[in-house]
Structure formats: C-alpha cells, structure tokens
Amino acid sequence: MEYTLILLILAGVFGLFMAWGIGANDVANAMATSVGAGALTIWQALVVAAVFEFAGAFLAGGQVTATIRKGIIDSSPFVSQPEVLAIGMLAALLGAGIWLLLASWRGWPVSTTHSIVGGLVGFALIAVGAEAVQWDKIGGIVASWVISPLLAGVLAYLLFMSVQVLVLRRSDPLAEAKRYVPFYIFLVGFILSLVTLFKGLKHVGLEVSTSQAYGIATLIGIAAAALGWVVIRNLRLDPSADTEFRFANVEKIFGILMVFTACGMAFAHGSNDVANAIGPVAAVISITQSGTVAQSSPLPIWVLLLGGVGIVLGLAMLGRRVIATVGKRITELTPSRGFAAEIAAASTVVLASGTGIPISTTHTLVGAVLGVGMARGISSLNLRVIGNVFMSWIITIPAGALVSIVSFIILRAIFIH
Template sequence: MLAALLAAAFWLMFASTRGWPVSTTHSIVGALIGFAVVGIDVNAVHWGKVVEVVASWIISPLIGGTISYLLVMSTRKLILETDNPMKNAKRYAPLYIFFVGFIISLVTLFKGLKHLDILLTGWQSLLLALVIGLATSLLGWFFIRRIQFNAEENRDFHYASVEKVFTPMMLFTACAMAFAHGSNDVANGIGPLAAVISIVRSGGEVMQHSPLPLWVLVLGGCGIVLGLITLGYRVMLTVGKRITELTPSRGFCAELAAATTVVLASRTGLPVSTTHILVGSVLGVGLARGIGALDLRVVGNIILSWLITLPAGAIMAMFFFFTLKGIFG
C-alpha cells in the first residue's frame, strides 16, 4: 500500500508541475493495480472495474461537455443575444440560481450525508433540494436586482454589466464544486493509508470495515490545501485560461454542467471522474463558440495525460514496491 501511495503522489505531483488536470481517482486506481499485480497476483485485479474506469475517459467529458454546451446556448438565446441583455439577465438569473442551489444540494445530499449517518430517501433529498434551490434563488434575486447597467464599463466590453450578474453565481458554483471535488480527492488519497493503519492495528488481519482516525482525515485535508497552494495554480491556468477563454457566464455554465453531471452519475452509477467532467464542461463551453475557440494543442496534451495516468501509476507502484522490498526485505 505504501508503494501505491508513493506512486500516486509522485505521478500527481509530476502532472501538476506540467499543468495537467489528471484524475486523482485514476492515479490511485492505477497505483493499486500495479501493486496488486506484483504484490499479490494478476487475478487479484478486478479487470471489469478497470474497464469501467477506462470508459469514464469518454463518458465523463462527453456528458459534462454536452450539458455545458446546452447551458451556453441557453444563455445566448435568453440573455446575451437579445435586445436588452441586462434586463433579461436579471429576469432569468434567479432561474439559473435555482438550478445551482438545487443541483449543489443534491450533490451534497446524495454523496455527503451518508458519511454523517444521515440517511434520507430519494424523495426526501429531492424535496429538501427544491426548498434550498428556491431559497437560493430568492437570495440571488435580492442581490442581483441591485446591479445597475454601467455605460462606461460597457463601452469596452458590451456585456460587462451582464457578466457582473454571473460573477457571484460563478463563485458559488466554483466553491461548491471545489467542496465536492476536494472531499472526493481526500477520500481517494487517504484510502490506502487507512487500509495500512487498519492492518497494523489488527495485527496483520485485513478487515473489510474499520474505524478511520480523525487525524488521517485532517492529514488528507491539509495535504490537499498545501498542494493547491504550491502546485494547484498550474492546473488552474490550464483549465481556466489555456483550454478556451472563459468569462463569468461561461465559467458559470461549465461549473453548473459539472455539478449536474456529478448528480446524474451518483444516481445512475456511471463511472465518471470529477476532473474529467469539469474539463469536458470547459470544452463544451469552448465548442459553443466554435472549434477555433479551443487550443487544440492543450486539449491534446490533456487527453494524452489521461491516457497514461493508469499505466504511469501502475509502473511507478511496481518500481516503489520492488525498491521498498529490496530495502526492507
């Protein structure tokens, strides 16, 4: 397990220095595959699950990109390409905000509360999400109605005032997706460590379920924050600037599409990666403006990094396994 942790960590750090938005989940999976092959047996790997992971390379960006494309087209038709964009932005923004509150609530209710032993049925979660969505929409309407059209700002950029409407909405969706993404990545990162601690505490016995010490969660949380501060900006530049040009309205569409895809995947059991979903959503936003709006060289590098993540994690895990075995016997 230590070999798997080291392999995933080294690959993720290398990818981050290159600005590649690779999946933490896939890095861990690849490392575990490599460890299982050399440490246990080839048959110990559930290859059917590996096929599902590979399928997510296509499923995740495709769904996220499709939804973000439709959202961008809706903002064009309802707001941007109308006679009075500012008026229509204020009219339809509460509707978009409702979807934000509704979708983000579903993400939390479906994926987060079960770990707190709060069990809600599907209908209860849906009803609670509707209430939260309506409350969020009302709060958003209260603040958005104060935004005024500024002729001076719109002289350089025709939609400057309209984009102001989307700015707080984008910030909310970005924070919510960071919460969902971070919780998932911490779980993936500390999973092998939790297994090691469980084996040590049980005297070498492998247990299906074991209590997770709080300090392990704190360690994982601190690690993800430290990584964000030191190397995260490189990945931010790739997703936020290099794939395509993003404005608050486009960023909002990408984030909302990613959150929607996470909800759909969590309820249907689709094998998806949150990282791939978000990148696919940004690609969908770019495609809505035409293929020329995308930097195809950057897109190609991202796809290549996705393809080599599993084998890279596996090979590194094998290397660390034999290295540690040679050192400690």
C-alpha cells in the same frame, strides 16, 4: 504485525502529501476558471475553495474513498499476508505522488485519479497477479473516464445554448440576465445538495429518505437563488461600461453566478478527489488496526479531515500562485461561458462521487469547456492540446502503475525481509 506504527505514520504522511499536491494543483485548476473570468479575486477563490473543498471532502467524499480503498483490489488473495496489502497501498500512494510531482513539474496533463488507480492496479499485479484486480470495477471506472467528459460536454453545450436563447439574444439581455441567473444558481444548489444528501451523509450519521432529500435540496437551492437574487439587486452596474462592449454589465451578472458555480466546483472536486489521497490511508489504517484485510470497519472521520486539511494546506501554500498564473491565461472563458462549463463539470463530478466512481475533475472540466466551444461560445480552442489532455490518460495508467511497482518493491524490501 511488525512496524504497525511506522506504517501508520507513513500512510498519514504520504496521504497528507498527496492531498497537499491535489490542493496545490488540481484545486487551483478548478478555481482558475472563476478567477480568469474575473468573478473572484485570488483571495476570494482561496477562501471559497478552502471552505467548499473541505465541505465536499467531508460531506460527500466517503463513497469514492470506499472505492479506492476496497473496490479496485480484491483483498482475498491478501488474507494470509495483510501487511503486503498495507505496503502496497502505501506504494500506490507514494508512486502516484511521485509521478504527479514529476508531471506537474513538467506541465504534463496528468490526472490524480488516473495515477492512483494505475498505482493500485500496478502493485496488485506485481504482488499477487491479475486475479488480485477487480477487473469489472476497473472496466466501469475506465468507461466513466470516457463518459464523464462527454456528459459534461453535452451538459455544458445545452446550458450555454439555454443562456443564449433565454438571455443573450433577447432585446434586453440585462433584464433577462437578472431574471434567469437566480434559476441557474438554484440549479447549482439543488443538484449538489441532492447528490450529497442521497449518497454522502451516511458516515456523518445522517439518514434521509428520498422525499426528504428532494425537499431539503429544493430548500437549499431556493436559499442559494434568493441570496444570489439579493446580491444581483444590489450589484452596482455601470451603464458607461456598455459603450465599449454592450454585454459588459450582463457579464457582470453572470459573474455573480460564477461565484456560486465556483463553490459548486470546489465542492464537487473535494467530494471526488479527496479519495485519491485518503482512500489508501484508510485501507492501511484498517489493516494495521485489525491485523486483517477484512476492511469492514467504517471510514474513520478523522481521515476525511486529514484529506480536507491537506488539500487546504496545499491550496494555501502553492495554489495561490497556480491560480494566479492559470487565471491570467484563462480570460477567454467569460462568466456567461464559464458558468455553463462549471455547472456541467460540477454536476458530472458530484454525480460520479455519489456513485462512488473516481473520475478526473480536470478532464471533466476540459470536456465541459469543449462543449461550450462546440456551441460557438469560445473564441478559439486548441484542439491539439485538448487531444493531448485526453490522450495523456492512456499513458498515465501504466506510468502510475510503473512508479507504484518500483515503490512497492523498495518498500517491501524494507519492511518484509
């Protein structure tokens, strides 16, 4: 195959750029809820996001990467022309990147995941035809785009109701908050580590049985809860703050919880969204190295690292500003509400990651926020904007596909004469 090195370098650069964009924009959205609630400062959010995005990408990002890499496009029509598949993967990456750049510049509510899936479908349609697309998989993915915000919404609703019944409506909400918040922290640690143990760790060479997974997840949950318990004990509460608003100190305790849910959110985001950047890269590497479309080789770990580094770079360079701007506007989501939205969204996303389904983290988070709103937890939600967010994903797929088709035609003209 010609131009192997150039294709590899391009794949690396485009993948890094995409990861960078995800870090600069999507991660910032995921972290802004915690910053807006006052649970984290911007710098703390950056550190939390960097560590847990990376961990999520590295430990639990393999499944979704595999789906993007070989689950959406049927590679058999490409057996005789592997370079077309490689170029197509590049085109999908480039197309989604350009489209996202345009969208985030214009402030359109666009999902990275939807763009890349649209991009893959687009190039496959042009390069081969409808038979190159694994429509059954696409059907499942699209269904999950409807289900994931719904599921997150229901979870958030239930979590917020539980906190009202267990804590906020009691005669001494402060004492109840101290008692129950560690349980919620346990929940965060338990769910995230359980899914990761079940599905994510094969590529790092760690195989665990079901009972082992439950055991380890329980231990991690208890460790997180214990840590939270100690922090809450040592939290300096200011009784005078409660004269103005009687729940000021209760919210402070939920603020501790929100530090944990922010970690969970970053982890979940990393596990699902890193694939959007590195899935196509992994495909290009596999094709160029073997010269075939077989793609049976395992995902090289350094590609996951590339994605993780890209996300952290984007976060460090641009994400800080985005977190600051968005965080300033999301002050409505106080910790007693925000945590419910974040646990719900993070659990849904991690669950999807474990199953290898690429979903939109932001849409899931919006679904969760809507769930809290339905439980009368948010002072006002703009339904028109929420409608736009969900409508936009219908537009994103053809748009991502279109930009990817154009990229593909150009790249094909350059590399295949």
